[in-house]
Amino acid sequence: MIDRDHALPVIRQTDLLDLCRSSIYYCPRPVSEADLAIMRRMDELHLNFPFAGSRMLRDLLRGEGIAIGREHVTTLMRRMGIEALYRRPKTSKPAPWHKVYPYQLRGLEIIQPNHVWAMDIIPRLRQKTALQSGSGVFLKRHGKRSNRCRSPLFCEANEAADEQRGSSADERAFAAG
Numbered sequence: 001m002i003d004r005d006h007a008l009p010v011i012r013q014t015d016l017l018d019l020c021r022s023s024i025y026y027c028p029r030p031v032s033e034a035d036l037a038i039m040r041r042m043d044e045l046h047l048n049f050p051f052a053g054s055r056m057l058r059d060l061l062r063g064e065g066i067a068i069g070r071e072h073v074t075t076l077m078r079r080m081g082i083e084a085l086y087r088r089p090k091t092s093k094p095a096p097w098h099k100v101y102p103y104q105l106r107g108l109e110i111i112q113p114n115h116v117w118a119m120d121i122i123p124r125l126r127q128k129t130a131l132q133s134g135s136g137v138f139l140k141r142h143g144k145r146s147n148r149c150r151s152p153l154f155c156e157a158n159e160a161a162d163e164q165r166g167s168s169a170d171e172r173a174f175a176a177g
Contacts, residue, residue, distance in 0.1 A: 001013075001017060002014065002017070002019075002024055010024060031079075035076065038061065038066060038068065038076060039076055039079075039080055041061065041064070041066070042057055042061070042073070042076060042077070042080065042082075043080065043082070045057055045060050045061075046082050050084070050085045051084055051085055051086050052084055053083075053084035053086075054070050054073045054074040054077060054084075055070055056084075057073050057077070058070045058073045061073070
């Protein structure tokens with residue numbers, strides 16, 4: 001990218017490429033032999049104790065006679081790309097901006113087909129569409145399905161589900177009662 005022998009000065013080349021000049025002149029220092037030995041041992045310890053963080057690895061290394069601090073262990077762990085495997089705090093806590101919808105069917109007795117419908121929207125990751133599936137709650141509770149669909153979307157979804165499941169029109173008529 002940067003050609004030091006070019007007629008255009010290095011300062012102008014870095015300006016054109018929108019780079020910081022210090023990154024051009026920086027030469028990383030090689031890792032010392034002592035650090036490589038510590039990193040090898042840390043890798044072995046990480047395989048035996050994958051849940052060990054920087055403090056525990058520091059204590060394990062000090063137990064083996066290696067004088068090292070936690071900050072240096074953290075730096076080496078970051079350089080090696082390893083981290084402790086454990087459950088992070090508050091992983092199941094919902095985000096405060098997510099709306100919680102109340103359950104509105106509590107106390108409602110579902111006594112007939114097409115009384116209550118449920119809608120499930122599943123986003124597809126690879127396509128920019130969503131799979132929509134509608135089902136009658138009466139069917140789930142009583143094992144019956146109405147032949148009268150009020151929405152063409154729900155009818156198509158139910159027919160597609162029947163085709164996928166392999167049930168015939170006779171079985172659907174029998175299930176409908």
